[in-house]
Amino acid sequence: MTTLTQEFTKGIVQENPVFRLILGMCPTLAVTGSTLNALGMGVSVIAVLLCSNIVVSAVRNVVPAKVRIPAYIMIIATFVTIVEMLLSAFAPDLFEALGIFIPLIVVNCIILGRAEAFARKNTIGRSVIDALGIGLGYTLSLTLLGVIREVFGAGSILGYPIMGAAFEPMGVLAVAPGAFITLGILLGLFNYLFKRLGIE
Amino acid sequence: MSLLAIIFVAILADNIVFNQFLGICPYLGVSKRLETSLGMGIAVIFVMAMSAVVTWLVYNYILFPHLVYLRTIVFILIIAGLVQLVETILKKTNPTLFRALGIFLPLITTNCTILGVAILNVQAEHNIIETIVYSISVAVGFTIALVIMAGIRERLDLANVSSLLRGAAVSLVTAGILSLAFMGFKGMMTL
Numbered sequence: 001m002t003t004l005t006q007e008f009t010k011g012i013v014q015e016n017p018v019f020r021l022i023l024g025m026c027p028t029l030a031v032t033g034s035t036l037n038a039l040g041m042g043v044s045v046i047a048v049l050l051c052s053n054i055v056v057s058a059v060r061n062v063v064p065a066k067v068r069i070p071a072y073i074m075i076i077a078t079f080v081t082i083v084e085m086l087l088s089a090f091a092p093d094l095f096e097a098l099g100i101f102i103p104l105i106v107v108n109c110i111i112l113g114r115a116e117a118f119a120r121k122n123t124i125g126r127s128v129i130d131a132l133g134i135g136l137g138y139t140l141s142l143t144l145l146g147v148i149r150e151v152f153g154a155g156s157i158l159g160y161p162i163m164g165a166a167f168e169p170m171g172v173l174a175v176a177p178g179a180f181i182t183l184g185i186l187l188g189l190f191n192y193l194f195k196r197l198g199i200e
Numbered sequence: 201m202s203l204l205a206i207i208f209v210a211i212l213a214d215n216i217v218f219n220q221f222l223g224i225c226p227y228l229g230v231s232k233r234l235e236t237s238l239g240m241g242i243a244v245i246f247v248m249a250m251s252a253v254v255t256w257l258v259y260n261y262i263l264f265p266h267l268v269y270l271r272t273i274v275f276i277l278i279i280a281g282l283v284q285l286v287e288t289i290l291k292k293t294n295p296t297l298f299r300a301l302g303i304f305l306p307l308i309t310t311n312c313t314i315l316g317v318a319i320l321n322v323q324a325e326h327n328i329i330e331t332i333v334y335s336i337s338v339a340v341g342f343t344i345a346l347v348i349m350a351g352i353r354e355r356l357d358l359a360n361v362s363s364l365l366r367g368a369a370v371s372l373v374t375a376g377i378l379s380l381a382f383m384g385f386k387g388m389m390t391l
Contacts, residue, residue, distance in 0.1 A: 106315065172380070184375075
């Protein structure tokens with residue numbers, strides 16, 4: 001049995017959803033044009049993942065195996081709708097900026113993946129730790145990408161200019177091609193880093 | 201917007217993969233060989249057109265205006281049900297087509313382009329004709345992206361790529377360059 005600490009850190013390092021499992025790529029590319037959007041997306045995913053993991057784990061002995069996938073999708077869709085309503089009520093700007101990618105959390109493979117691979121076989125406590133670890137790993141990855149793209153693409157961080165007046169922003173990083181290329185290069189860098197650290 | 205403009209924008213200028221970042225998972229996963237990516241593309245065209253029509257009808261005649269908040273849940277249910285239905289019908293009536301498309305159908309339920317396009321249609325307030333044209337165009341754009349990538353990847357397998365970049369990393373960088381090329385079509389829209 002793995003300890004709770006290991007359960008938590010695996011989501012950030014060994015099973016990092018973006019750089020190790022390569023899951024949830026669509027929002028990773030789409031919302032990381034600015035740090036704030038990346039953080040907002042990460043927090044929304046943590047909220048949905050946490051709630052869905054708790055419920056899936058709680059009903060794990062009740063739901064028949066044959067209909068478990070539709071049941072999980074319904075559970076996830078319910079929490080996504082709640083997050084959608086909360087965001088549009090309390091953070092309308094963020095809701096506007098993330099747009100279609102909030103309802104699309106339903107089909108984010110990370111969340112269904114954790115329900116299927118973890119929450120349905122583990123206790124509620126462990127599922128909570130797992131959700132927090134994976135969610136944090138996802139948020140950190142998104143934020144890293146967001147910071148890189150915002151600093152070099154717009155010369156600012158969270159909207160505050162930091163690069164000085166002489167800095168010429170690399171506009172391409174803020175638009176679609178920059179997202180693909182930055183993530184591709186980061187993936188290569190992390191492969192190198194993991195190899196050096198001996199994590200397979 | 202005229203129908204021709206919708207087709208042009210959906211296929212080229214706002215390509216679903218290169219510009220809207222939807223369907224990246226199948227794009228990275230299925231685009232290894234030309235045949236499979238073509239099969240996936242055709243399955244997506246088929247399901248996308250059907251789901252767009254059904255979700256449009258349900259949204260405009262049942263959910264609107266009082267139950268709009270149920271959109272996400274109802275749409276994903278419709279899509280999952282529809283994919284299952286298509287699979288069952290194809291299996292019974294057209295086994296040849298089923299063998300060709302069958303393995304792609306379960307994958308499509310979790311393909312975010314299908315849900316994404318259903319929501320985009322509703323958000324853009326398309327009428328039923330625009331919905332059909334837009335959905336098919338988006339799916340054609342997706343197929344084109346997949347086929348282009350498969351062609352490049354077949355060559356890439358023979359190239360000497362660093363072991364660190366092999367797989368997803370080099371595919372993403374390639375997608376970035378393709379996306380740069382597709383941005384050119386955006387300029388044509390302002391003419």
